[in-house]
Amino acid sequence: MNKIILVLVLGIFLAGLASAVGEISYCCEKTVGGAWCQNSPEEDCNQNFQAVPTSCEATSFCKLGCCYDSQEGTCMENTPQVVCNDAGGVWGEGAECEIAQCELGCCLIGEQAAFVTQTRCKRLSALYSLETNFRNDISNEIECIASATSDAMGACVFTLEYEKTCKMLSQKECKKLESNSGYEDVEFRQDYLCSAEELGTNCGPSQETTCVEGEDEIYFVDTCGNLANIYDSSKIKNKEYWTKIYLKSESCNPLLNNANSASCGNCDYYLGSTCKTYERGEDKNRPNYGDNICRDLSCEYDGEKYEHGESWCETNTEKLNTPGSEYYRMICYNGEVTIEPCASFRAEVCIESSIGDFSAAACRANRWQDCLSQDEKDDCENEDKRDCEWILSGEVDGDGENFYICSPKYAPGFDFWVGDGEAEEICSLASTQCTAKFEQGIISSIGKDSWKCVENCHCCVNGEDEDGNKYSGCTGQNYEKYKDEFCESLGDCGRKLNYLGKKGYDFDDNFLLCDGDDCYWTL
DSSP: OHHHHHHHHHHHHHHHHHHHHHTOOEEEEEBTTSOEEEEEOGGGBOTTSOEESSOGGGOSTTOEEEEEETTTTEEEEEEEHHHHHHTTOEEESOTTOOSGGGOEEEEEETTEEEEEEHHHHHHHHHHTTOOOOEETTOOSHHHHHHHOOOSOEEEEEEEETTEEEEEEEEHHHHHHHTTSTTEEEEEEEETBOTTOGGGTOSOOOOSEEEEOTTOOSEEEEOTTSOEEEEOBGGGTTOTGGGTBOOOGGGSSSTTSOOTTOSSBOOOOGGGTEEEEEOOTTOSSOOOSSSSEEEEEOOEEETTEEEOTTOEEEEESSSSTTOTTOOEEEEEEETTEEEEEEOOGGGTEEEEEEEETTEEEEEEEEOOOTTGGGOOSHHHHTOTTTOOEEEEEEEEOTTTOOEEEEEEESSOOOOOTTSTTSSHHHHHGGGOOOOOEEEEEOOOOTTSOOEEEEEEOGGGOOOEEOTTOOEEEOOOOTTHHHHHHHHHHHTSSOSSOBOTTSOBOTTTTOOEEEEETTEEEEEO
């Protein structure tokens, strides 16, 4: 029985040995998949490269060593020679790269630091167009990174004249104190305030505040005169608020302008406030602490309130586009209203739009010049190209057909008092003479003549002149209105009141021409 078991065990052992022999691992210089120096079955080896039935560590072609890139200044440890050669590097024995070219030091690049080779340091400096600053006296990465300086703010703690004190500085500025005589035990604590109790300095909280040039907010000041966090009267005795730096978004009411707030100094210029010294006697809240407040930058004009940065349109008259009228752009800026006149003679007009309750205005060119050449309503009213409007110009007797014309939306102004100016030429485009013919009727009871229209009656109106002569039969009740409106739309033309409400010298002129028994009404 025992012999049978022995034979069976021996058989299993021999079978396992045979199986192990059948799975011999090869060192493939390169595999079918493209990998270098891999221990794999023979069928995985690329037939165009070397393959031997042993581990790669025992071969000469896959021996591990140091690969040095002379251009980039990098060193790769434990790299097979074939891999190094394929990458364009220089291979050498010694897998730990203990060669002079691979000695590391501290490369200072601006405000950053890297623990690299000297060649690598030169390469990095060239990439950023900076001078090479390589220090081989720094022998580890931790010390290298610590030697870098930055603009990060914090408490710079030091001993001066046997007293431990502090300044709020950037890391870069604090680092410079180490080289100054008199400053000892210099230490930078990023994101800390000098008033932090754990620093053990002679600086502590106070009730004073200040404005900072270039900043909107009001800041607390510690007993050493250093800036602390944004003024918040509810945090005057809060130890944490006097320990670490708080961001604007972490301070009081970050989404409001806090104008005239007695308790919060988180002012915001773009929202309409900024830090200003509180003036006694002002009809505003006095700050709970300190002498500064978020000054309201909004404006009041003509009974309306406008926010800081808002702009709107105004004119110098209630009736637009009259002789002497002009457009203005009004701006609320830093609590004061300023006036920007648009170009004279209404060569520019003021255009206003709103986003919510916030208005914005701008002066832009008055594009009226080609209005009269437009024959179609759509072309006339194309606001992308011109400032024109399609107006009724007259009615014809009989079928009542209406006529329209394209005229300027904003009547331009002219130097009409100048003899050789452009006013006469442009206004003459609207000049028209419509002659209505009248016949004398029966003499009235008061001895005055009565006249009846018999021709072109659409261009006259029934009425009585200053001499008592009566006119009838006219059908052009709107003729005078149409012609006046068209004439006035061309500019400072026609029978207009000026921007002060005064009449022009030809304001009331209508003409009645008589030839024998026939009289002609002329507009």
